Amino acid sequence: MHAADAFVAALRADLGPDRVVTDPEVAATHAVDWTGRFHGVPPAVVRPRTVDEVAAVVATAIEHGIALVPQGGNTGLVGGATPCDGEVVVDLRALAAVTDVDPVGGQLTAGAGTTVADVQAAARGAGWAYGVDWAARDSATVGGSVATDAGGLRFVRHGSTRRQLLGVEAVLGTGATIRHLPAVEKDNTGYDLAALLCGSEGTLGLVTAARLRLVPPAGPLATALVGFASTAAAVEAASVLRRSLAGLEAVELVLADGVALVRSVTGLPAPLAAEAPVLLLVEAGDHVDPERRLAEAVAGLDGVLDAAVAVDGPRRAQLWRYREEHTSAISTVGPPHKFDVTLPAAALAAFIDDVPDVVAAVAPSARTWCFGHAADGNVHVNVTGLAPDDEAVADVVLQRVADLGGSISAEHGIGRAKRRWLHLARTPSEVGAMRAIKAALDPHGLCNPAVLLPPP
Template sequence: MQENHAGVRTTGGEEAIAALRNALGADVVSLPAEFGNRQFADWSSTPAAIPVALVRPRTTDEVATALRICHQYRQSVVTQGGMTGHAGGACVLDGEIALSLERMNGIVEIDPVSATMTVLAGTPLQLVQEAAEQAGFMFALDLGARGSCTIGGNIATNAGGNRVIRYGMMRDQLLDVEAVLADGSVIGGQRKMIKNNTGYDLRNLLAGSEGTLAVITSAVLRLRAKPRAVSTAWCGMPDYDAVTTLLGRAQERLPAGVSAFEVMWPSYAGFIRQRMPELRAPLAGDHAYYVLIESCGADPERQDAAFEAFLADMLEAGVIVDAAIAQSESDAAAFWAIRDAPAEYPRLIPGRISFDISFAVAQAGEAAQRCDERLRARWPQATILVYGHLGDGNLHVVVQEPDWTKQTIADVKKVVYELTGEMGGSVSAEHGIGEEKLTLLALSRSPAELAAMKAIKLALDPYNLLNPGKVIAM
């Protein structure tokens, strides 16, 4: 007998693994000696243990069988997708079984009349985007890890990314989710309606639950009309007030609205320019802020003229100091390559500490300034980079100093998260809570909210078998 992370007594892993191998076969259930060089940690710096077994189901029925057996033997399970998370949510803890959805990969159906796509949970985001494109639609979610991250992981973390300002988070792209509960029961998965007001919304409950409430196996995704015109510009800004002014006026005046509004502080832009000289700087000279603005619409001729006229007005008004408008798809891709450079962080800035926090848009500039000041007061030689999806208040802060100690890392995190709590921000804008932020959740959630989360967890997973030690402390 042993205890899992909730203190629930378990019967040990050997009987559970034997039962899993007997029911599903050695092709589905692997033992540690069969893992090879497989990694069980995500993109965060969270340490990961070696699982006692690896389950790679091919169907929802096999997932249900696996969870029924784990429920019977009180065996804890962590679900894994593309392993691109930043909060340790998919990292294996001691004594756990890893359940990978890598074999549940593919497009089940595209319904062009309903504008939906049904996909298996292990399908990479980029494959979904490409399938939508080929069908004449757009799948709105987009983020830098698109080639590796999977739809199940996107749902489980309620991923955000580059287009939240117009299309919303991952949960806003969902019409239904099929999932397997801790006891092996299967729920949802086939409904294509936008309007479905039939009681508690289990779809939205699972979005952002990080594998702690159920294992997501497939989803019905909402497709959007494919933009016929995409206008993109890189702008140099004089101050933060100008940044928020540009955002407000763009949302008000651009016929197609704003589909992306990415803001980069000079620390980030300068760092990328120095470390990745192959990326062409869109503007000459230095500016207080840089904005990548995108507008997607249906009328190319009208949109291009309106976009250029709007930026000209902003230049004349002094809101923008300088701007470069993409004249081709390759120009736009070059702009986005600068913003997507964090995918190169493992090479460019090893040993970094990354923060994913959010504030009201009006507060984000002050929050970034105060954060930078507090960090530099204690670590004046540190590299500090700030950028984010400012249209939705999301800031990314990256801090690195050679030869970190564990205590220094803890101190840096304390500075940033205490400021976030003081200003009423969120300790996780889009990357989730996982294991990394488990003790920080109370900075952004009230005691009553935490109690409600615990009650939901215990109702759906009374033995705390699904990803224990993540999201909510039990």
């Protein structure tokens, strides 16, 4: 019997037939990434409902030598959850309970399959907030966000997922289950295994639950969309706001061509009376008078062409759409190649201005779309009009980032998409240390083997 068939038969006997799906039509719904760039044909999709069932899946995979790709909401943007090499998909969305909410300490435990929106709702219900947020909140899961160390729209205030993480429960590639979900805030009892699994992209094991730190709610929010004459003026303004505006929650950057695309897809009206080549979406919370404070802060910035400030929910939501609809709108042009990169503050504006020419030099008919988290130096360079396997653009864009002292992955991870370029961000000895960790925690090499680390 073929190894995959034996794996399926053994797991069905152990967990019951409904946990193991081999119907090609169902499997196909797990076989393509969100961008449409990466495809695979999984022999099976496994749907465990408890940590013990996940442990049974890993034990059976070890017995039969079957590679596994963990999958949550499948909103990842680097092909990390796609079974391109015939791996079995482990769909973790059924582990979706929120438990042990501590409204006094500001913590909760969430199963790996819990969506980020459900964590946010549970936090609100306890009088707190969850510090990480982004447009895919309704589908992206706790497991996926831990595995990618997701950043998002409020990184400037609360940092990435790693900063919210107090502990994890996971089944490692060794088959062992680790469970450290502390009820305390401070805990430095040795190696921080949660931090190690955070950002490991499913290569060390399968996260089944996370203990999450909550943050104080922001208070009433004001949101501004501010048009600038140049990228340099917008980047400088982001720095000024970080230093001067208390309660700053988000500073996002979009460009005129991206806004025009969003408008053509959504039918939104022009955001400002004046045409602006670069716009910042700024949000801040304040318990006294958020609108006045934000308007005053914007009025004090250099290079502003026009601005709109809102405090009521629907109008704020509309301003956010000019930013949040970018990812979807760009995908209507065609499957994008995504380069989620960070630059030192001093290099950010020139990089954003230059990168279309860097792309055009090797792909004249491609289009480049930039937007991102301005306060974090994080720009999402999206390139449409390329063949799925084109690597020339990645070569020049990622090399440019490295030359400027930036990082080739800010928050999406390395995945399949960028593992060939890991050496631009990590030294050989660092990659060697990562391989040693992988060998220790996934000695059979069955946990997402084609992700993050390049082939030796």
